[in-house]
Amino acid sequence: ANLDQQLIASNKDKTETKDENDKMDRVQRKNSSFFEALMNSLNSVLGAGILSVPNSFISVGLVPSLILIFIMAILSYVASIINVKLNLKYDSSGFDEIVEKLMGKVGSISYSVITIIFLWAGLVAFTIIAGDTLISWFAFGGIDISPFKYRSVAILIYSIIIPIALSIPKSFKIIGIFSTFSIGFIFFYAIASIVKVCQIVPQYGISPTVKIAHFDI
Numbered sequence: 001a002n003l004d005q006q007l008i009a010s011n012k013d014k015t016e017t018k019d020e021n022d023k024m025d026r027v028q029r030k031n032s033s034f035f036e037a038l039m040n041s042l043n044s045v046l047g048a049g050i051l052s053v054p055n056s057f058i059s060v061g062l063v064p065s066l067i068l069i070f071i072m073a074i075l076s077y078v079a080s081i082i083n084v085k086l087n088l089k090y091d092s093s094g095f096d097e098i099v100e101k102l103m104g105k106v107g108s109i110s111y112s113v114i115t116i117i118f119l120w121a122g123l124v125a126f127t128i129i130a131g132d133t134l135i136s137w138f139a140f141g142g143i144d145i146s147p148f149k150y151r152s153v154a155i156l157i158y159s160i161i162i163p164i165a166l167s168i169p170k171s172f173k174i175i176g177i178f179s180t181f182s183i184g185f186i187f188f189y190a191i192a193s194i195v196k197v198c199q200i201v202p203q204y205g206i207s208p209t210v211k212i213a214h215f216d217i
Contacts, residue, residue: 036176043179045076046186061211123163130162131155 030213057065092098095115100108131193134154145154169175 033176036172036179039176039179039183041080042184045080046183058211060215061213063213064215125165127155127159127163132160134158148175 053065054066060068085097086092087094090098090101092101096108096112099111103111131151131154135146135151138154145151158188165176166175
């Protein structure tokens with residue numbers, strides 16, 4: 001009887017400890033507001049890749065580009081819903097934790113390695129895009145930094161100030177601030193593009209070089 005009571009008391013203590021740990025985990029994970037989470041989510045969905053949209057319009061034409069953007073919007077929405085539902089179902093704080101619960105430790109490690117490779121490649125690509133943007137900005141000011149040595153220095157300084165610096169903070173609040181600025185600039189970019197179209201089209205019309213659809217290798 002004493003042994004049974006000790007086992008019951010021990011199990012009760014373990015259950016209470018587990019509940020306390022679960023509560024602590026939930027409290028620790030709850031470190032971002034709705035607005036911060038929204039900005040981080042929008043930033044991850046939109047990203048700097050939006051800067052390459054005009055080039056894709058040139059490559060494949062107006063109609064296919066609009067169709068592709070529509071398809072990507074649907075896929076992004078579906079992927080976001082799947083992500084949210086999996087997080088709620090498995091009470092997880094991120095992809096790595098979901099993968100570990102679904103595929104075990106090996107799956108989690110494999111996912112982490114693939115994610116690091118993907119993020120490294122993305123960071124390099126976005127840095128190149130930013131470097132081209134810097135060249136155009138300096139060109140507006142009458143400064144030519146297109147030669148390799150000047151471009152390399154400009155990209156290095158930019159990388160240290162923004163992309164590399166932003167990979168250090170672990171606080172969603174800090175990252176959320178930069179995500180908010182990023183989303184603001186993206187909306188500014190979109191509004192500026194619309195304004196330029198409204199200025200140019202009435203005056204010059206649509207250029208005969210505009211492609212409706214273009215398919216080749």
